[in-house]
Amino acid sequence: MGKGDIKTAKGKRFAGSYGKSRKKKSAAAIVITPKKKKAAPKKAAE
Numbered sequence: 001m002g003k004g005d006i007k008t009a010k011g012k013r014f015a016g017s018y019g020k021s022r023k024k025k026s027a028a029a030i031v032i033t034p035k036k037k038k039a040a041p042k043k044a045a046e
Contacts, residue, residue: 005011012022 001008001010003011003014006015006017007021009022012019018024
């Protein structure tokens, strides 16, 4: 379990790869906002 072990974070740093034990940091936090419901169209008076 050292530089040659790709399953560890140390090995992934040495190899320059990412995965389960060495996550990539996301660029920005993703925020999902709920969509607003459209108002029902009013019926024309006959």
